[in-house]
Amino acid sequence: MSTYMKYQYSERVLILILALISTVYIGLNLIQPNLSVRIAQEDKILSGNMEPPYQYRVIEPLLGKGLQTLLIPVLPEASARHLFAYMIMTFFVLCNVFSIFHWLLSRLSFPPLAALIGVILLQLVIPLSVTGYYMEGDFITLLFYLLGLSLMLQGRDLLLPVIIGAAVLNRDQIIYLLVFYWAYRLGHPKGITKRALLVTALSLGMFLISYLGLRYYFGFKTSQYTIQAHIANNTDLSHVLWILWLWSAEVLGFTMLCILAFRQSARFFRLSFLSLGMYIILFFLNGNLWEMAKFLPAFLVLIPMSLQVLTGHRIDESVLYKSASPSKRSMDGAGRQEVSHSK
Numbered sequence: 001m002s003t004y005m006k007y008q009y010s011e012r013v014l015i016l017i018l019a020l021i022s023t024v025y026i027g028l029n030l031i032q033p034n035l036s037v038r039i040a041q042e043d044k045i046l047s048g049n050m051e052p053p054y055q056y057r058v059i060e061p062l063l064g065k066g067l068q069t070l071l072i073p074v075l076p077e078a079s080a081r082h083l084f085a086y087m088i089m090t091f092f093v094l095c096n097v098f099s100i101f102h103w104l105l106s107r108l109s110f111p112p113l114a115a116l117i118g119v120i121l122l123q124l125v126i127p128l129s130v131t132g133y134y135m136e137g138d139f140i141t142l143l144f145y146l147l148g149l150s151l152m153l154q155g156r157d158l159l160l161p162v163i164i165g166a167a168v169l170n171r172d173q174i175i176y177l178l179v180f181y182w183a184y185r186l187g188h189p190k191g192i193t194k195r196a197l198l199v200t201a202l203s204l205g206m207f208l209i210s211y212l213g214l215r216y217y218f219g220f221k222t223s224q225y226t227i228q229a230h231i232a233n234n235t236d237l238s239h240v241l242w243i244l245w246l247w248s249a250e251v252l253g254f255t256m257l258c259i260l261a262f263r264q265s266a267r268f269f270r271l272s273f274l275s276l277g278m279y280i281i282l283f284f285l286n287g288n289l290w291e292m293a294k295f296l297p298a299f300l301v302l303i304p305m306s307l308q309v310l311t312g313h314r315i316d317e318s319v320l321y322k323s324a325s326p327s328k329r330s331m332d333g334a335g336r337q338e339v340s341h342s343k
Helices: 003-047 059-071 078-107 112-124 137-153 157-167 172-186 194-218 227-235 237-261 267-286 292-311 328-342
Strands: none
Touching (some): 112 292, 227 267, 267 292
């Protein structure tokens, strides 16, 4: 086995290890302690008796229920089936999250070791994002964001409406992917083209079809989670100190690194970084700021920008706007070059 093949194999093993560590952590701290309320919530969603917005988040319970059905022959006890079904789902989702993020960093021409550091940084922010008792759908949202970004970089943005339409069945916040898409197009040498306008229009159309379709099927229910309620929660003094500690641990360091990297960053990352201000405002108005899993898509911008400072590597504009994804041969060549330098 060549040195490069061993290196490539070790990358995959590390990604599996990171996904497994996160899965076990989520299983022990999120799923297992809340089995009874989770099973009740899953049943309420699937029967149409859950309050919004949870009623309209159907991908997670559908996948979970399907896996539990497959596990009936080996796990007759309902609680055990629920635990292992959701751990299997979480492991699969996180494996894909880390794999696609690793590909994304490699696509941005980061050396293999730097790309692995980026994946480890993404894995490090997951523990503090684990809140509530039924929120694995936030990791599915992160996966949809990664799929969308990978399609942009491959010049396959016509598939973005499909991603957005499907992702609405999980979380409405996928709509912010269009902000990243416009940041990407504004940095493109050709700017905002007719194709970009078409992709935007189709994406908005698919969003509305899925959004309204869910409400037509389950009913247009009134939510207690209003903007006023979220503002009250996020400004409550009993919450503010915890929010400040949490955001300092999760976001402050990356933000400082991004500021240092800002002037040398590609336009896409500069615009995406600035747009996170709007993301935070929307988060403040539509969510609880301690539920950090809803902020995970922001790390797809914060981590690559931060890596530029940490590794001394600058993301060149040209690697963002190739008409197609790099061939396996070209990617392998970059890996072999890095390994040969490390001998």
